[in-house]
Amino acid sequence: MDRRNRLRRLRLAARQRGVLEVEWFLVPFVDRHLDELSDPELDSLEILFDLPDLDFLEVLLGRRDPPPGVDPSLPAAIRMVRRPGVDIRWPPDLFLDTNQLRRGSVVDKELVLAAEQIQARVRELAAQLSTEFTGKRPLFIGILNGAFIFLSDLVRHLAVPVQIDFIRLASYGASDTSSGRITMTKDLELPLEGRDVVVVEDIVDTGLTLRWLVDQLRSRGPASVKVCALIDKKERREVEVEVDYVGFEVPDGFLVGYGLDFNEDWRHLPAVYALKK
Numbered sequence: 318m319d320r321r322n323r324l325r326r327l328r329l330a331a332r333q334r335g336v337l338e339v340e341w342f343l344v345p346f347v348d349r350h351l352d353e354l355s356d357p358e359l360d361s362l363e364i365l366f367d368l369p370d371l372d373f374l375e376v377l378l379g380r381r382d383p384p385p386g387v388d389p390s391l392p393a394a395i396r397m398v399r400r401p402g403v404d405i406r407w408p409p410d411l412f413l414d415t416n417q418l419r420r421g422s423v424v425d426k427e428l429v430l431a432a433e434q435i436q437a438r439v440r441e442l443a444a445q446l447s448t449e450f451t452g453k454r455p456l457f458i459g460i461l462n463g464a465f466i467f468l469s470d471l472v473r474h475l476a477v478p479v480q481i482d483f484i485r486l487a488s489y490g491a492s493d494t495s496s497g498r499i500t501m502t503k504d505l506e507l508p509l510e511g512r513d514v515v516v517v518e519d520i521v522d523t524g525l526t527l528r529w530l531v532d533q534l535r536s537r538g539p540a541s542v543k544v545c546a547l548i549d550k551k552e553r554r555e556v557e558v559e560v561d562y563v564g565f566e567v568p569d570g571f572l573v574g575y576g577l578d579f580n581e582d583w584r585h586l587p588a589v590y591a592l593k594k
Contacts, residue, residue, distance in 0.1 A: 323359060324351055330366045343377065346395045361387040426573070426590035430565060435547075435575060435588065436470070438564045442545065443474030445562065446515065454478045455513040456539075460530070461485040461503065462584065463519035466576040467547045467564075471517065482507045486526055499529045510538040515545055519576045522550040524558035531558070548572065548589070 331347040354362070364386045365373060375381040377392050446455075457479050459468035465483075472479055485503035514534060521527050527544065534542050545562035552569050567589075573579050574586030583590075 320356075327351060327359065327362055327366070343395055358388060358391060361391045365391070426592050428588060429567060429570070429572060429591050430548075430575070430589035432575075432587040435564070439467070439470045440474050442562055442564060443471055444476075446471075446545070447476035450477050450513065450515075452477075453513050454480065455515050456480045456482060456507060456509070457515045457517055458505065458534075459483045459517045460519070462581075463576045463578065464517045464547075466584070467519055468517040471545070480507060484530070486530060499526055501533075508537075509534060512539045514539045514542045516542065518544065518546045520548040520550065520572065521546045521558065521560055522553040523555040525556055527560075528556050528558045547575070548577075 328347055328351060331344055361383075364384060365376065368376065368384065372381065376383050376387075377395060379392060383389055383392055454477070457468060457472060459465055459481065461483050462485070468481070472481060482505045483503065484501065484505050487498075487500045487502050516527070516530065516534070518527060521544075527546075531542055531544065543561040544559065546560050547564040549560050549563045549566050550569060551566060570591040571579065572589050572591055573583035574589045576584050577589060578584045579592060
């Protein structure tokens with residue numbers, strides 16, 4: 318490959334890898350200094366760009382030694398954008414903690430449910446619920462924070478009038494496993510006595526939280542309590558709990574997207590992904 322094509326390919330690679338704060342020094346460095354680099358320095362850049370996302374960022378941020386074949390001074394030169402005629406110094410507190418990066422856009426993830434697949438199934442669930450609640454006005458209860466996207470899409474496809482309320486329960490901390498300790502941090506605002514209730518949940522796995530909630534709701538005298546979950550992970554079940562309407566059954570794996578989170582990240586994604594550890 319001639320030098321011109323090599324430089325063009327590296328500029329493109331820099332923009333593809335220039336994420337978050339790294340974009341502030343990687344892309345400017347390439348734009349300003351790529352033409353000045355020797356062939357061995359270009360070799361080093363190519364090795365860097367071939368690293369997985371997280372390894373690439375940790376090397377560039379100085380949190381890991383460069384791999385063999387990479388000039389040890391190159392990551393620091395990129396990070397500080399220190400070349401003749403350039404006086405840009407990025408203070409260290411602008412650099413992200415790589416523990417945060419593991420929860421950000423550069424973490425490896427695998428698509429589990431595509432956005433189109435989710436929306437098609439939501440419409441099917443709405444049609445089923447509309448049929449079963451014809452002539453009634455059920456109360457849909459969304460469990461915050463995870464169910465808010467699923468609930469909002471679901472109720473907009475219903476053909477029956479509904480009321481909506483929310484409840485928030487705490488059972489997950491900054492971890493990828495359930496703590497098993499359940500507390501209510503936001504109670505309902507509407508009364509349940511005599512109402513047909515549909516609990517809308519993003520995901521059911523151990524069943525501990527859901528069974529606790531259903532028992533609490535039934536103690537308030539509703540006519541019925543049904544459960545609608547986007548995802549059911551039956552193989553993680555620890556207690557018996559009935560899920561009346563299920564969007565998808567998914568094998569074990571930590572899922573994010575479409576309301577599902579890890580440490581409050583990833584909820585905004587339109588599809589569902591499994592994080593790779």
